[in-house]
Amino acid sequence: MRWQDGRESGVEDRRGGGIGTPHIVGGGSLGVIIVVLLLSFVFHVDPRQLLSATGGDAATEAAGSGPVAASSCPAGDETCRFADVIHTSADDIWSSILTSEGKAYRPSAIVLYSQGTQTGCGYGQSAMGPFYCPEDEKIYLDLDFFTTLEQQLGARGDFARAYVIAHEEGHHIQKLLGVSDAVHDKAQGLSRTAANRLSVRLELQADCYAGVWARRSDDQKHWLEAGDIDEALGAAAAVGDDTLQKEAQGRVVPDSFTHGTSAQREHWFKAGFAKGDPADCDTFSGSI
Numbered sequence: 001m002r003w004q005d006g007r008e009s010g011v012e013d014r015r016g017g018g019i020g021t022p023h024i025v026g027g028g029s030l031g032v033i034i035v036v037l038l039l040s041f042v043f044h045v046d047p048r049q050l051l052s053a054t055g056g057d058a059a060t061e062a063a064g065s066g067p068v069a070a071s072s073c074p075a076g077d078e079t080c081r082f083a084d085v086i087h088t089s090a091d092d093i094w095s096s097i098l099t100s101e102g103k104a105y106r107p108s109a110i111v112l113y114s115q116g117t118q119t120g121c122g123y124g125q126s127a128m129g130p131f132y133c134p135e136d137e138k139i140y141l142d143l144d145f146f147t148t149l150e151q152q153l154g155a156r157g158d159f160a161r162a163y164v165i166a167h168e169e170g171h172h173i174q175k176l177l178g179v180s181d182a183v184h185d186k187a188q189g190l191s192r193t194a195a196n197r198l199s200v201r202l203e204l205q206a207d208c209y210a211g212v213w214a215r216r217s218d219d220q221k222h223w224l225e226a227g228d229i230d231e232a233l234g235a236a237a238a239v240g241d242d243t244l245q246k247e248a249q250g251r252v253v254p255d256s257f258t259h260g261t262s263a264q265r266e267h268w269f270k271a272g273f274a275k276g277d278p279a280d281c282d283t284f285s286g287s288i
Contacts, residue, residue, distance in 0.1 A: 001158045002223040006085035007092070010070030012138070013080070014113040070109065079143050083110060086162045087139065090169035093216045097278060098176065108172040109138045110165070130164055132171035134180055139168040155238040157231030159214075159224070163269070164235065166213045170206030173278075179205070199258040200241075201283040204268040207236060207260075208281035211272025219276065229273065236265035264288055 073080035087110040098105040111117065116125045120136025129148075130141045141164075149155045149164065174180040183202050187195040214232065218224045237243060240262025245252045259265065268288075271280050 001162065001225055001228050002221075003082060003085050003158065003162075006221065006223070007088050008072065008081065008084045009088040009091070009107075010072060011080060011084050011087070012070055012109055012111040013073070014111060014117050015143075016114065079146065080112060082158065082161065083112060083141060083143065083165060086165045087169065089217050089221075090166050090213050093213050093220075094169065094173055097212075097216070098173075104176070106137065106176065108132075108169060109136075111138050111140045113140065113142055114144070115142070130168055132168045132175075134171070134175045137172060137175060139165065139172070141165070141168075149235065149238070153235075153238040155231070155235035157227070157234070159228035159231040160235035162214075163210055163232040166210035167206050169213065170209030173209055174202065174205065193255045196256060196258050200260045200264075201288060203259040204264055204288055205281050205283040207265050208268040208272035208283065209278065211269040211274075212276050212278050212281065213272075214269075215273045215276030232269060233266045236269050237262035240265050260288065 073084055087108070091107045095105045095107065111119075113124070114126065116123060117140065118124070119133045119138065119140055121133040124131065124133070124140045126142035126144060129145055130139065132139050145164070146161050149160060171180060174183075180202065183198050187198050190198070210232070214224070214229070239259065241252075241257040241259050243262045245256075260268075268281070268283060272278075274280065
């Protein structure tokens with residue numbers, strides 16, 4: 001991916017202000033992949049619930065650090081620059097899409113942190129993987145996750161990393177359109193199995209929106225190279241519920257799916273990429 005000439009708009013860089021080893025809920029001894037499996041990016045639950053479950057109020061008070069103004073990445077920090085360029089591109093693309101449809105757009109922000117940080121949803125921890133907080137409309141990312149993505153989940157390449165950020169930006173679009181709040185409210189009255197099915201549809205739509213961004217941004221910048229889409233599809237497949245459950249416990253439990261199977265995640269990314277049309281991302285109607 002030829003991203004180096006992409007526009008940068010700044011990141012909230014909270015790295016270097018770590019608060020010690022983060023407390024991990026539900027980890028056990030199954031290794032890094034299981035930590036990721038159990039928490040936000042892979043088995044996504046509403047961050048407001050997950051962060052509360054990790055002791056958000058007390059931890060936030062202990063952290064003692066508020067938001068940091070957006071700034072340029074340190075000289076030579078190419079991973080930071082990459083995150084900035086991809087996030088900026090996603091914001092630019094979706095601003096164009098929504099404003100062309102007569103809808104209001106507010107840009108999200110991307111926060112880079114190490115180990116743990118305060119968020120509008122409570123206390124965020126690196127073990128949770130990347131996540132979007134709807135309360136402050138920010139994407140939270142510990143850049144070490146990219147190493148986990150490659151070494152533990154087998155998803156390699158810069159476009160696999162871009163997919164991760166674009167997926168989280170997809171959740172921002174769902175927030176702006178009222179989709180995520182509607183799903184959250186509806187899930188309150190449902191059984192866990194039924195709520196999980198709603199979560200799957202929400203996550204697959206975010207995958208589709210990532211595909212929309214990939215198509216639209218390439219139409220503008222022509223920055224994709226041979227193999228880039230395969231990298232994104234590889235990342236989508238690597239974090240499919242069935243693949244991760246099989247890796248973690250040797251069996252698959254469909255009722256506990258919250259993101260969708262590897263095949264579903266690949267399918268919906270490709271659906272968004274095919275024409276770059278958000279109208280093709282209706283995962284809430286019909287079968288998925």
